[in-house]
Amino acid sequence: MTPLTLKSYQQTALDTLAAFARAARVQGPAGAFAGLAGGPYNAEPFGGVPCVCLRIPTGGGKTVLAAHAVPLLAREWAGVDAPVALWLVPSDAIRAQTLRALQTPGHPYRAALADAYGEGLRVCALEDVAQVAPPEWGRAAIVVVATIQSFRIEDAGQRNVYGFSESFERHFKGVERRMLAALQSVPDALVTAEDAARDASGVLAGFVGQPRWSLANWLALHRPVLIVDEAHNAKTDKSFTALQRLAPACILELTATPIAASTNVLYHVSAQELAAEDMIKLPIVLAEHPEGWPAAVFGAAQTQRALEAEALKDEAAGLGYVRPIVLFQAMNAGEDMPPEKLREYLIDELKLPSEQIVIATGTTRGLDEVDLAARDCPVRYVITVQALREGWDCPFAYVLCSLQKLTSATAVEQLLGRVLRMPYARRRGREALNRAYAHVCAAEFSQAAHALADRLIQHMGFEALDVASMIAPQASLPLWGDGSEENQAPAPVHQAPVATNFEAVAATPDVLALPGVQAREVAGVQQVVVAGHIGAEAEEVLLAQVRGAKKQEQVRAQVAQHNALVAAQAAPAARGVPFAPLPPLGYRLDAQAPLWPLERDAVLEAVELDLLSPQAVHLPGFQVVQEADVFEIDLDGARVALRPLGSGQMAMDYGGSTITADTLVGWLDQSLFKPLDYLTQGQRRAYLAAVVGHQLHACGVPLVALAQGRFQLARKVQAHVAALRDAAARRAFRQKVLAQEGGDAWLVEPDWAHPHVFVPGRYPAPVASRYAGRYRFPKHYFPVLADLKEGGQEFQCAQLIDRHPQVRHWVRNLDTAPCGFGLPTSRGYFYADFVAELLDGRVALLEFKGAHLVNDPYEIEKSQVGALWARASQGRAVFGWLTVEQDGIPLARQLDAVLA
Known part of the structure; x- marks a missing residue:
């Protein structure tokens, strides 16, 4: 089973989380957080238990991230093959929806877990925990989905999850005393004299001072990986106490709107990142109707009709079925236009078919059992007042029409969140279908835009700079593009x-x-x-x-x-100004051969790697040290303590006498399948057997220690093989691409037929690294600048580029495809710091380097690739390798020389 392919920002968020977990094992949570997030870590109230947050705006796919995070944290922090995970959600509706998804074979959420643990994993509700057989715990991954309210109460004796239950007797009876002793430090875990006094049966009298046989204690005994969805709702003393009672191994929070003072935001996703991955529609085309609600309602209905016509053309082009839907936010009962009256107005005055209109409120449940995505579903207009049912999905919502004032309307952000989501998370061929639409009763665009911006920022997790480019007045954009190009730029805009x-x-x-x-x-x-x-x-x-x-x-x-x-x-992008295309590099084997994309994988095909050589089998920087009955692993200078021998249950009896070298090799082969998937299974098994044999016999590492440190061993094997491939790729790259060190060099040239294009609205700059200084860069193509701090040498370089008379506009280049422009290297891609279009039509790549990096071998390779790209362009492109001073020439004169 293949899980849903992760978006780039989702993978980056998970990579950051993995890096945090690995670093926290050595440095502690505070040190790891400071190194990655660049800010202070708030350890309260969980002390040494890592507690970090992934901030994902509305529409960003928090649930799929959570599903992938469970095996990641189990592997990188807890070091277990079969974890217990407790997944906490804010409401019963969300609990039922999440539980159903995680229990459904083939669902992307379940697939993320099944990919790591197989279909033997158990996903259950709280009431089913006692039915899981004791031998399964520690042998199969177990995910428990519950609401946080199930655990949040002042008196632990008043909630079933904390109460003494004989149904858990068979679970606790086989547990070692040493493991039970760990519960002594868990709040409210022990039977008290007051508990015994309240117990009419008298059973608890013999358990005073001992752990309760309770559901919560059983979960705490297994140190669960804790996932907290909508974590901003769990920032109260009662919530903190409830989480402490569960003795989690680690806590991952997910929310769009974290409470800053009490949240450790490890990674923050921006709206531009969502839009670049086609998760949301942008911009929101905003139409204000000072005439009042009739004009807004009419405008929304007209927009729906026009969008549906576009959708039919899209479907005819093979891009799938979409039926655009309007979400009306009616007035409250007793006001001019409550839901029933609005429905009558749509039927009687606008002559809309009655079967196309449903009301969804707390009393009228017109959407129950309705599949809005079905082709035979007639619904095109949904009327609500406060909020739609939690967990309800409307894949075709395109238009929000609020008859209430945006400044006072409640839950408008929930409706807006539905409208923002892109159907199928895939860009449409007709440009009108890549935007969201809002019709509001407001006197002017500025007033409505500010009200809408406040909602997006304060309740939906978006940043002010993102929101600034998310909202456009209807008059400024052609409502319907001709759909001839998927990424067509909007026409130049002249806004008030x-x-x-x-x-x-x-x-x-x-x-x-x-x-x-x-x-x-x-x-x-x-x-x-x-x-x-x-x-x-x-x-x-x-x-x-x-x-x-x-x-x-x-x-x-x-x-x-x-x-x-x-x-x-x-910004030029907002005004519809195009940016000149940039050619990637291609290669031919000879003058008559076709032009192929030049990339690292092509170079690696020319590499032969002997993984059974002594150099490949030896793992430099990997050493196991025994301290009393505890082993430590020295991994490249970072020492990681393993669990004491024989503690807890570990899959396949790791730490016991039944483990064999072949079992460990099989585990490594399964764990490293993807990193070494370019090898056959026979090649992988032979190499991994040689590595394990070398550690056992040449290095004298006990098998039990190697098995306990299997996660660190796997990580080292992966890094070592990657380093060997990098070295081989460097040699091949110098021969084939740079025509050095002999060999048959390829014919390298720019591919003008498949250029990179900077597209307005496609600049997914991470929030944490954005420029936030006061100095303005009027020539920067996008409203946001990525990875730039005010002050310093790189900032001065950006100023010089922005002021240069030869520069039409420029981009602070992103270091990821497809939105950044890169040139191939032996390690992957090189993304120059700045990309500029000049007044004479040429394009320029400009890389700024500090003096300490000038002589670095990989930096030299990047400069050679850039120079090759410029030479091959026949004068249509230039490349500049800039430093603070080169041979006495200051930075400004270096730039002049490059752009001349």
């Missing part, structure tokens, strides 16, 4: 300037004297409206009119959001 109303700022003469500031009278009171960028000095003038630290902080946040909107509107 962004204007923000600063209610907290008094309209004093000093404020009104600022450029772009006007006074607007609202309810007899003058209010300050600002258009255009707000500089540092202007911001200080605005803040001077505001009393109180809290109000000043609100104004600062408002200024930041306003400037983000302004920057997004001014």
Whole structure:
């Protein structure tokens, strides 16, 4: 079974989580977090138990990430083959939905677990835990899905999960006393005198001071991997106590809106990353209707009809069935347009077929048992008020029409989240179907855009800079593209300037004297409206009119959001300006041969690797040390302690007398199947047997120690083989691509027929590394800049590029495909720091290097590849290798020479 292919940002999030778990075993959670997230780690209230958060905005696929995280944390942190995982969700509706998905063979969530543990894994609800036979624990992976409310209570004796239960007698009877003693430190795990006094049966009298036979204690005994979904709901003292009672090995939180003071955000996904992977539709085309709700309703219905026509063309082109749906947020009962009245209006006034309209509220359950994705489903309009049922999915939702004010409407973000999700997580051929639509009752775009931005930022986990480019007025974009190109750029846009109303700022003469500031009278009171960028000095003038630290902080946040909107509107990509295409490198075996993409895999095909040589079998930097009855592994200078001999259950009796070298080789072969999948199974088994034999006989490592350290051994084998392949690839790359060291070199040339194109809206810059300084880069193609800090040499280089008279616009290049532009190397790809389009039409790759890296062999290889790319372009491309100073030539003159 093959799990759902992960998106790039999902894989990066999991890779970061794996790196954290490995580092935490050596440095502790605080040191590992500081090294990866670059900030302080909050250890409260779980002490040494790692507790980190993956921040994923609405529509980002938190559940599939959680499913992949279970085996990752079990392997990298807990070091167990058959973990116990407790998956906590915020409501019973989500619990039922998650449980059903994880129990359904073939479902992507279950497939992620089955890929690691086979179909023998057990997924169950709390009430089924006691039915799992004791021998299965520690032999099969067990995932328990529950609501956090099941464990969250002040008095542990008042909840069944904590209560003494004879159904768990058979589980506790066979457990060693030493393992039970671990429960002594778990809060509320022991039977108290008060428990015994309340027990009418008298059974508990003989258990005072001993662990209860309870469901919670049984889970705690196995130190579960804890997954906490919508973790912002679990940041209370009651929740913390409940989690402590479960004695987790580690805690992974997932949420779109973490509480900053009490959350260790390890990785934060941006809206641009979601859009680049076709998880959400962007932009949100916003239509404001000052005339009132009838115009908004009519506009939404018209949008639906036009979208459905586009969807039929898309389907005819073979891109799958879509039936665009409108989500109406009606008014409350007693107001002008409650749900029933709106339905009548749609039927009587707009002449919409009654079977196309359903009401979904707390009292009218029109969507129950309705499969909205079915081709024969007639529904095109869904009317609700507050919120739709939790867990309900609407794959074809495209249009939100809110008859309530966005500033006051509750749960509008839930409806907006439905509309943002892209059907099938796949970009459509008709450009209109790649956008979301919102029709609102508002006086002007600026007011509606700010209200919508507040919802996206405060409740859905998006960043201000992302939101700035997520919202576009309907008049600024052609509603229907011709669909001729999948990634067509929008036509140049001329928008009205962004204007923000600063209610907290008094309209004093000093404020009104600022450029772009006007006074607007609202309810007899003058209010300050600002258009255009707000500089540092202007911001200080605005803040001077505001009393109180809290109000000043609100104004600062408002200024930041306003400037983000302004920057997004001014960026060349937002204005529909195209960026010149960049050719990747290709190769031919001879002048008459076809042109093939030049990539590392092609080079590796020319490599022969002898994995049975002494150099391949020996694992440098891997050493096992015995300390009393505990083994430690020294892995490249980092010492990792293993569990004491004989502690706990381990699959296949690792640590016992029945383990054999062949069993360990089989485990390694299964664990390393993907990293070594370019070998046949016979080649893999022969190599792994040689490695294990070398450790046992040449290095004198006891088999029991090698088995206990199997996860570290597997990691070292993987890294060692990768290093051997890298060395072989370097030699082949110099021969075949760079025409060095003899051999038959390939004919390398740029492939102008398949160029890389920077597409507006496709710049998935990670949130943690974004530029957040005050200096503006007006020529940067996208509103956001990736991986740039204010100050320092690289920042100065970016300033020089932005100011250079030969540069039309430029991009801070991303280091991942397909949104970044890379050139092949022996290790993979080299992504130059900056990519520029010049006024004369040429394209330029510019790499800035600190002096300490100039003589690094791999850096030299990258410079050679860049120079080869420029030479082969026949004057259409240039490459610059820039440093602070080269042979006495300053950076500015180096740039002049490259771009001349």
